[in-house]
Amino acid sequence: MEHASPRRSGAPPLALALLVAIGLGALSEDQLECEHAIVHLLECCQPDNTDVCTGGCGAEVLEMEESTCIREMSCEQLIAANVCARVESLANVNSAETAAEHAPVCP
Numbered sequence: 542m543e544h545a546s547p548r549r550s551g552a553p554p555l556a557l558a559l560l561v562a563i564g565l566g567a568l569s570e571d572q573l574e575c576e577h578a579i580v581h582l583l584e585c586c587q588p589d590n591t592d593v594c595t596g597g598c599g600a601e602v603l604e605m606e607e608s609t610c611i612r613e614m615s616c617e618q619l620i621a622a623n624v625c626a627r628v629e630s631l632a633n634v635n636s637a638e639t640a641a642e643h644a645p646v647c648p
Contacts (some may be wrong), residue, residue, distance in 0.1 A: 571604075578611035585616035588626070588632075607645060607647045611646075623638065624648075630648050
């Protein structure tokens with residue numbers, strides 16, 4: 542007799558953590574939009590470093606408009622426009638100065 546494999550159900554851990562943070566009022570709207578954009582990037586191209594959303598006292602590196610742009614693009618568009626690599630590159634040089642000066646990651 543063959544047994545059906547157990548099905549995973551529920552939200553991915555990052556999505557669940559975001560929901561908890563929202564419920565606790567721990568995320569600003571900008572940071573929440575940024576985190577959603579990163580989740581979308583991870584679904585599309587899995588960059589190694591996506592540390593562009595701050596948690597705490599630092600400045601947001603990814604602007605709200607860029608986060609929205611990323612979320613609105615399809616995976617194919619993100620890959621073709623090299624957005625995943627741009628976000629990863631930005632994350633690798635992330636600093637307070639970078640936040641104010643970086644080139645747009647989303648066309």
